[in-house]
């Protein structure tokens with residue numbers, strides 16, 4: 001099909017949908033155009049930027065009929081920063097769109113007809129992130145620090161971020177000036193020179209403890225004591241100041257060496273009643289308030305009465321496992337990253353759980369072996385990465401028939417695909433509950449409850 005529009009054309013369109021990166025989608029004679037800054041149900045005049053065989057790109061020139069949910073983005077960096085995609089849509093509008101998106105994907109991709117409930121959102125959808133990874137670089141006169149522009153390595157220099165904590169803001173706004181005064185040179189990506197690459201700020205919401213990690217190119221940290229004093233002044237509740245050394249030419253943030261400069265080696269947090277120890281590099285959910293909502297939903301759907309054996313596949317640091325272990329007879333977690341399994345075992349010990357077992361390995365290899373060894377499960381919980389469950393694992397579920405499956409997903413498309421496979425294999429999806437873990441972005445988590453059909 002040849003494009004019905006060409007570069008530099010101006011046309012008026014009605015926007016039908018939003019893409020995962022927050023662009024509006026409108027069709028001209030069936031030809032899709034992705035439109036920066038446009039929202040569903042809006043009528044906009046657009047300028048066509050580029051046309052390809054099957055789709056094109058455009059930007060808004062004039063909003064003729066705005067969406068009833070359009071608002072002025074509260075963040076002054078919204079147009080440049082790649083962190084949020086939906087601040088121009090009211091929070092209510094975001095939740096409505098996320099539910100519709102999950103519903104459409106379930107119907108269209110999975111032919112799943114289970115009810116999709118309204119998204120569980122946040123009462124205050126700001127300052128929710130407990131981890132900020134802030135790149136530093138040399139600006140024209142002083143150090144700059146902020147977040148990257150969409151799909152680039154260009155830092156938007158900023159003083160505050162509305163979804164980060166006040167402690168992260170103190171570092172964003174204050175530390176770059178203070179470190180410049182101290183002569184600590186930011187890292188130069190192109191020349192692999194300079195010293196300070198990133199500053200990572202982590203906070204335990206429930207404990208108020210903060211960890212500040214200085215990621216440097218080498219162990220050498222000039223004015224170390226003065227830098228520690230500055231951080232203590234900027235973030236009075238800091239409990240741990242850590243240096244991580246990354247000497248590689250890489251986009252990966254952390255290197256292998258971590259040195260405690262001041263205070264504790266780890267900080268602590270709680271999700272519900274479960275305690276977690278967090279080190280500089282350990283994986284931990286970034287929105288603990290909504291993580292509790294998500295895990296409670298998984299626990300509700302698991303419907304545990306106290307004696308059940310539960311398998312938690314893709315268990316990470318065992319956070320869902322420990323949540324379930326409060327109500328289950330025994331929980332077995334499997335995760336591919338050995339360090340995460342070490343964290344899971346430590347966290348189980350920290351909380352005094354004796355009814356858990358964790359093993360490092362691929363879920364699709366370990367779980368069939370467990371079944372062969374007679375380690376069966378009444379309830380199987382999966383929380384896979386974006387690509388969804390491995391087919392071999394889905395086949396194991398279909399063969400072994402645990403009576404209930406709870407599927408926690410960060411990608412509705414792969415959730416729909418996997419639910420279809422499980423439904424074809426004898427399960428029936430009962431309910432789907434989306435949870436907003438990342439307000440102002442297009443991401444949406446969802447928990448699905450499946451029962452083995454009679």
Ligand SMILES: C[S@@+](CC[C@H](N)C(=O)[O-])C[C@H]1O[C@@H](n2cnc3c(N)ncnc32)[C@H](O)[C@@H]1O
Nearest residue numbers: 314315316319335336337361362363383384385
């Ligand atoms: C979405 S995270 C879930 C983490 C955890 N359930 C939580 O809530 O914090 C997915 C996890 O799956 C792990 N993973 C990826 N592929 C895997 C596989 N084949 N087998 C087991 N774990 C895997 C990743 O390392 C990651 O920790």
